[in-house]
Amino acid sequence: MREGWVAPELAGELPGLAVYWLTVDARPGRTPRAVRERMRQLAGRITGAGVVQSRQDTVPWSYRVLWRRLGVDPDVDRTPVEALMVQRLEHGGLPSRGMPDDAIVVATLETGVPIVVADAAKLSGSPGLRPAAAGETLDGPERALRAGEVVYADEQAPLARLDGQVAVDRAVGDDTAGMVVCALAAAAVSRIEIDEALWIAADMLEAAGSLGESNPGRTQ
Amino acid sequence: MIDVLERQSTAPRPPQPGTAPDERPARRALQRQIDRLERDLAGLSAASWPRKGLELRVERPSGRPRICDLGELEQIRDALANRVEIARGSLRGRHAVEDANRRLIEDMLRHPEKHRWERVSNADIGEPGCHHWHVVPRWGFVGMFANWWRVKISSGCPLAT
Numbered sequence: 001m002r003e004g005w006v007a008p009e010l011a012g013e014l015p016g017l018a019v020y021w022l023t024v025d026a027r028p029g030r031t032p033r034a035v036r037e038r039m040r041q042l043a044g045r046i047t048g049a050g051v052v053q054s055r056q057d058t059v060p061w062s063y064r065v066l067w068r069r070l071g072v073d074p075d076v077d078r079t080p081v082e083a084l085m086v087q088r089l090e091h092g093g094l095p096s097r098g099m100p101d102d103a104i105v106v107a108t109l110e111t112g113v114p115i116v117v118a119d120a121a122k123l124s125g126s127p128g129l130r131p132a133a134a135g136e137t138l139d140g141p142e143r144a145l146r147a148g149e150v151v152y153a154d155e156q157a158p159l160a161r162l163d164g165q166v167a168v169d170r171a172v173g174d175d176t177a178g179m180v181v182c183a184l185a186a187a188a189v190s191r192i193e194i195d196e197a198l199w200i201a202a203d204m205l206e207a208a209g210s211l212g213e214s215n216p217g218r219t220q
Numbered sequence: 221m222i223d224v225l226e227r228q229s230t231a232p233r234p235p236q237p238g239t240a241p242d243e244r245p246a247r248r249a250l251q252r253q254i255d256r257l258e259r260d261l262a263g264l265s266a267a268s269w270p271r272k273g274l275e276l277r278v279e280r281p282s283g284r285p286r287i288c289d290l291g292e293l294e295q296i297r298d299a300l301a302n303r304v305e306i307a308r309g310s311l312r313g314r315h316a317v318e319d320a321n322r323r324l325i326e327d328m329l330r331h332p333e334k335h336r337w338e339r340v341s342n343a344d345i346g347e348p349g350c351h352h353w354h355v356v357p358r359w360g361f362v363g364m365f366a367n368w369w370r371v372k373i374s375s376g377c378p379l380a381t
Contacts, residue, residue, distance in 0.1 A: 013247070013287050049348075052269045055262035065258050068300070069251055071292055073282035131287065150285040162285050 001198055004182065005128035010150065014069060016187025019152065020194050021127050023120050024179050024202045026209025028172045031102040035204055039102060042109050043094040051085045059112035059189055066186040070150060070162075080114040080164055100172055100179060103204040104164070113183050113197035116152055116160045117205075118170045120178035125155030127182050132158055138167040152182060179205060243290050250293040257300040264307045270348040274310050278303045318346040325353050332369035350377035 004019035011017065031039075054060045063079040078086060084105060088094055094109075096102055100117040107115045118127075134147035136158055143165075145151060145158060152160040160166040162184065172179055181201050183194045261276060268274045280299040288296065321344045328335045332355045341352040354372045357363030363370075 009287060049269055053266050056259075056266055061259065061262055064262070065255050067285070068254050068258055068296055069288070069293075070285035071283045071288045071296065072285050073278060073280060075277045076282040146284045146286070148286045150287070 001195065002126065004126055007128070007130035010129055010131065014066070014187065016185065016189075017066070017129065018185040019127055019129055019182050020185060020198060021180055021182040022198055022202055024181060024205045024209070025177065026099075026179055026205040028099050028174070028176055029208060031096045031099055032204075032208050035099075035102055035106065035208065036096050038106055039094045039096065042106065043088050046085050046088045046109075048089060051082070051089065054081075054085070054112075057112070059193055062186040062188040063112070063114065063184075065188075077163065081108050081112045083163070084109055099208040100181075100201070100205055103201045103208070106204060107197045107201035110200055111193050111197040113185070113189065113193055114162070114164060115197055115201050116164055116166060116182045116184070117172060117201070118159055118166055118180050118182070119172050119176045120180045121176070122170045123154045123159070123180055124157075127152055127154050127159055127180060129153070129184075138165065139169060143167075152184075181205070246290060247293060250290070250297050253297050254293070254300060257297065257304055260304045261300065261307070264304065264311060268307070268311055268314075271311075271314055271346055272343075274307060274314070276303065276307050314346060318344065321345045328353060328355055328371050332371050333367055336369060350374065 001020055001022045004021050006017055006019065055064060060079065060081055063081065064074040067074040067077070067079055074082065084094075094105060097105075104115045104117060107113070129150060130153050132145035132147060132149045132151050132153075136147075137144045138151075138158055138161065145161075150162060151158040152162070154170075158167060159170050160182075166172075181198055183197045185191075185194050261278075265276050268276065278296075278299045279302075280295060321340050324335070324338070325340050325345070328338060328340070335355045336357075337355055339352055339354040342349045352374045354374070355369055356372050358368040358370050362368070
């Protein structure tokens with residue numbers, strides 16, 4: 001696991017903000033039955049009272065605070081873990097959308113840490129966090145970024161929004177052979193939780209990607 | 221001469237014209253306040269469960285994640301403080317009403333004839349579930365005419381259809 005870079009103006013403003021990442025040799029595909037079962041069990045543990053109570057727990061609270069400090073209302077544009085929990089309550093379950101989406105769901109719900117997955121071959125250098133420059137977009141004019149919007153980026157261009165929307169030209173596709181898994185760290189979120197989130201996602205991606213693959217592996 | 225030098229070294233420095241004041245201490249203080257208020261709001265949110273109608277949403281437009289300037293951080297802090305204050309007041313008001321309803325249930329059980337047809341539900345005392353306490357006459361019309369009343373406690377939520 002490696003630590004990504006954070007633009008100095010962001011690091012100065014938000015101490016503790018970080019991105020950790022690792023790469024996994026895995027392909028996208030159907031979600032294995034064991035992961036679907038894990039999602040079913042996770043969905044069964046989420047209740048309305050639990051969602052409300054979870055805001056007092058350190059990890060979900062830390063991301064709510066991060067959202068607030070960045071000028072985002074977490075009750076309108078929810079943090080990834082809250083968005084998943086509310087989605088579960090509204091739809092009565094966690095529908096499987098295949099890998100890597102399901103790995104993100106499980107890792108995020110288990111730990112509360114936001115996860116983003118992109119195609120490793122389409123990244124230039126290591127991922128990090130920075131404010132977007134004027135005129136930058138995720139995928140063209142319809143997904144234009146506001147100047148100053150804090151985004152995941154590689155050393156060339158924006159990679160994803162903080163809410164997890166990945167640029168289409170960097171997203172995992174049919175030709176993907178390796179993935180970069182990024183975890184967003186906020187102040188007060190311990191390294192153990194970040195490690196756990198990344199390893200949960202990586203293990204599931206590896207297991208799913210190795211179905212039919214001869215030499216799966218993970219590089220650090 | 222020594223006295224003059226010492227006086228010069230201890231005198232406060234006048235602000236340099238054209239230099240921006242260092243905002244960092246103010247920003248740190250505002251961020252700490254936002255953290256604490258968000259913690260308070262989370263606590264109120266949990267304490268208000270399962271009550272309905274308590275507004276806990278902060279009235280401030282949400283934007284894209286960015287480094288907020290000092291003015292924006294102040295607005296966020298103020299909006300949060302305002303919401304926490306209102307939510308605390310609303311919750312205190314609810315608690316007072318719920319306490320009164322609990323006392324009413326006790327009195328209904330002791331003197332049902334004084335509370336004819338009164339009905340108190342779990343929601344009225346801030347509890348989850350569908351129980352309700354209802355003062356009804358014993359044996360229908362006979363109880364009504366003979367002034368025989370009792371509290372009927374419902375057994376729970378209706379079955380889903």
